[in-house]
Amino acid sequence: MQCTHSFLFDDWHVVADMELLTQQTPIATTLFESPVTVQCDDNGTVICECKGSALPTQTRYGFVWTSLGEPARDIVHIPEAYEDDRYVVSGGSFFVRTSGLRVVENFLDMGHFPFVHSGWLGDEPHTEVKPYEVTLTEENEILATECYFHQPVASPTATGGIEVEYTYRVYRPFTVALYKTNPVCDGRMDYIVLFIQPVSPETCVVHSLLCYVKEGMKRSDLRWFMQLIFSQDKPILENQIPRRLPLDPRAETPIRADKVAIVYRRWLRDHNVSYGAIPAQGDPR
């Protein structure tokens, strides 16, 4: 399935973590089912190619970005990545056998914490998802605010259960972030963003960037924590049927807790995003 959709195609996507790229080891990867090679020349310049043609290439936030089309806008701006009192580290790149849209939706979901991340991000019987707000911003981003959840070990620095506040933000179809209460510094929020590389409609690589307040934190713990959490999500994601995200409102059964997912699916529909999705009945395929 060729991606012909400009909203996705003419945009920047992460294809490699800079930490894995050396002059001796070019990286072969796939974006929208097209083979992409990433290499570093003798001057340290990173070049992306597809079938022998050079692609637009940038490096930012520790990742290599490219586009198979003509990017209509710049890479997402993340001010947290420039704050000196934060560790800014990559949380690793995970290959996941499901649509990237399913990964975004899982990232936006609090209801699974007590079951998938039990003992860490949630614990039975504290299972309630309280009502929260969802808005569409002027920048055409989805914002979910006032999301509260009881968490036993909210972060590597947490010393006990706390009520954590989350804010979720969907920048673009495959780019999603969260802000969550830092258990040590009052009023500060830690930040995680996922840059999802659509490999095919049913496979993706999930790259993550962690911007965590340094106080009380060890850099290595940060990556370890992200990998622990994501390794709990991965088997669930890979057992969702169908792999593509169904946009028909009657394909699955949403509940109030899924408010942000409902808005996300509608927003994808409104933008005719069908890559990695099953269009709703009556929508163009």
Next chain:
Amino acid sequence: MTPNLHSHWFPIASSTDLVPRHVYQAQLLGREFAVWRADDGYVNVWENRCLHRGVRLSIGINDGRELKCQYHGWRYANRTAGCTYIPAHPADAPARTICNNTYPAREAHGLIWTGEHASGSLPDLGCFADGIVLRPIPLNAPAEMVSESLEGYDSDVFFLVQPCDSNRSIIRGLAKPSKRDRLDLLRYHNFALQELRDHIEGQAASQDTPEPLVPIISQVAAELVDLPVLHTIGRQADFTVTITNKETVAEDVVRLRLESLTSVLPTFQPGAHIDLHLQNGLVRQYSLTNGPGETDHYTIGVKREIESRGGSATIHDHLRVGDNLAISAPRNNFPLRRDAVRTIFIAGGIGVTPLISMAQALNVQGLDFAFHYFVQSETRAAFSQELHAFNEATTFHINLSPHATSEELTHILSDPNPTYHIYVCGPIPMLDATRKIAKKQGWDDEQVHFEYFKNTNKINTEGSFEIDLARSACTFTVSEGQSILEVLRSNGINMPSSCETGACGTCRCGVIAGEIDHQDVYLTDSEKAKGNTIMTCVSRSRSDRLILDI
């Protein structure tokens, strides 16, 4: 693939695959199944997909009575596949219509059989009916090719080929019982069939691989997706059940076991009640006392009321095993939260019935609770078998005076904890006392859940007022002596109801504007103070006009 294959029975597992508390993953004609045996022996064949987010149920947890999805902990009942609990919204009872797709299931000849639309009898296996089930051999080849290749194999084996997908099959064999050593026979065929598998797979690999079958994923009901709409059911008796057991479980208390001879009974949740339509025309409400997963019958406990107006006396004196009764589908206006760190049940007399069902649910899930049962005498303590199964969680309080009861309740409720929840059901003076004591001790209104079996308030039906229906743009007058419910019904608006005395909560309706004259015993004081909900069977308006959210 011809579509009529969906009406055939196919074996999809060996009986021995369904070991206790396991969920087996099977596939037939492209569709995946989650296959599990409940502790009562029932074999469930469900679509392998949670209705919520599509996660495979074969990675879920079989607790012996229900299947719990790994992703969000939704629980689905044995047999009916109806959802009984959604942990993200612990205060809500899930809509009865949230129900997984189930398929016909049979267990025979050591095999589990299904078919998307299979009906009628299983294939006749003749002399192989008591055969020895061989180890199933999965292979990457179309079923037709496999069947052809099996022709000419040993005539002492009967083969059934399960078409998993267009290019995946499983050979299931039944060997004629013989004098040969069983293990020896199994080993022999295992080797022979593995050799055959290599041959068939080689043949299949040399041909074009057919496209995988794409099973149609059915849509969920529209009412589950849109905003909840009012039910279109009135006080109706949708099911006919037969009394299959009637036993005295305590002095003046009988337990009835109700079974449907024709259909599967709808899913219930702990705290739910049914309307029982008696032969004399009376309609009475009884809580279901079933534990989780007990889905092949309903049980109710009925106490003979001294001042019976023909309900409980009829049940005690006239109903017999074999009698048929009309009942409503279960409704749950007394839902059980399962997110409490500890749950305290306080039962008085026959008020034990809904709480028995709730406590069994928590007990199976391993959640912490205490069960206090206030009863006149040991001989009047019903359901003692279930209560003893809770071990030290159960405390009997026998023959206490009203004063001693208050003291005991004060002791039980002496330590208000925001993570605890209290469920209370029993005689009105005890309910009132419990609520009062809880309030005095500092428990929040929202932590104290109660169910009155009847409303003894004298209902005032004086004065007339208008009702505006905001969503239907209609205005009606409720005259003196009429209820809102009656006026709605007489104008063709089908409002669900059950007790029609202001106790059960079924005819609840949203109020947008107007001052309500609450006369029910269902709503909590804080819900009444909010003034946005009315029980249409008994409550009225203090203002000239009420705007209802219908």
